[in-house]
């Protein structure tokens with residue numbers, strides 16, 4: 067099946083594909099369930115109030131963690147890493163394509 071093939075291609079492109087961290091952030095889950103709000107602004111206001119409390123003394127924070135999303139990008143051009151599903155050949159730039167051809 068195709069997934070096996072694309073995984074082996076992914077391995078071949080290891081030096082070109084780069085994984086970077088995005089949206090590094092702290093997330094806080096309120097210890098009390100927040101009820102329905104009529105508007106987003108009301109909810110945002112409450113969240114901002116919680117941020118103030120956290121800044122004062124980390125009040126009512128049940129869970130806090132540092133989070134980030136990851137994004138696969140080309141180490142040559144920095145664009146999103148995308149390859150041909152069949153061959154594994156990258157699309158983004160000539161340098162990645164040449165490198166991919168050299169590793170074949």
Ligand SMILES: [Zn+2]
Nearest residue numbers: 140143158159
């Ligand atoms: Zn590229």
